[in-house]
Amino acid sequence: MNTTDRFYNAACHIWEQYYSHPFIKGMGDGSLEISKFRYFMLQDYLYLFEYAKVFAFGVTKAHDHEILRIFSKSIDDILNEEMEIHKSYMARIGISERDILNVKPALNNISYTSYMLAESERGGIADITAAILACSWSYAKIGKYLAEDKKNTEHEFFGQWIDGYAGEVFQSNNIMLMNLMNRLTENISEAEYKRLETIFVNCSKYELEFWNMAWEGEPDNA
Numbered sequence: 001m002n003t004t005d006r007f008y009n010a011a012c013h014i015w016e017q018y019y020s021h022p023f024i025k026g027m028g029d030g031s032l033e034i035s036k037f038r039y040f041m042l043q044d045y046l047y048l049f050e051y052a053k054v055f056a057f058g059v060t061k062a063h064d065h066e067i068l069r070i071f072s073k074s075i076d077d078i079l080n081e082e083m084e085i086h087k088s089y090m091a092r093i094g095i096s097e098r099d100i101l102n103v104k105p106a107l108n109n110i111s112y113t114s115y116m117l118a119e120s121e122r123g124g125i126a127d128i129t130a131a132i133l134a135c136s137w138s139y140a141k142i143g144k145y146l147a148e149d150k151k152n153t154e155h156e157f158f159g160q161w162i163d164g165y166a167g168e169v170f171q172s173n174n175i176m177l178m179n180l181m182n183r184l185t186e187n188i189s190e191a192e193y194k195r196l197e198t199i200f201v202n203c204s205k206y207e208l209e210f211w212n213m214a215w216e217g218e219p220d221n222a
């Protein structure tokens, strides 16, 4: 079994909860309150700047030119492709630059990105890819899952989000990262594999916490 199949088996009890999550179901059937989506978009926008820095560790630690290109292209795609989804929604919802500057990352958001950055600083290219993969792959799967029903992608508000993640650029970048993960782990020991699996499973849990945070919104004591 290749590494990504083993990762999936190790995390599927968490991933199954994404599909039935009220936030994700609400984007699918169009019932999600815009105020919840607004909070998610702002937190996710801040998240993406930190997530891009995880790839930047990959740039500095790359041991060949192809890997260097994969990580540097990913940074460009996050900052200039994926963020277009966020910017477009911000314009639609009426969120200004100043609103964005006033947003503080929620504790879950900080914890998740700090964990990814810490593992990336400590580890090598395989650890960095394992940390990235739960994010990239889960959004690729959620986008595709929601896009299975044509009605969802045609929704006048949430359709753009679903199309963005189900679309060619995001999907093919994710496949590139999955292939990279498998290539990097072809000859590793079981102990090394286990270390990477732990990172992947932890990031999968952080993903679920991010959806919970988006659903529950700003806590009263924030």
Ligand SMILES: Cc1ncc(CO)c(N)n1
Residues within 6 Å of the ligand: 044, 047, 048, 082, 134, 135, 136, 139, 207, 210
């Ligand atoms: C929290 C989170 N995870 C993954 C992605 C996909 O890049 C995203 N935009 N946000």
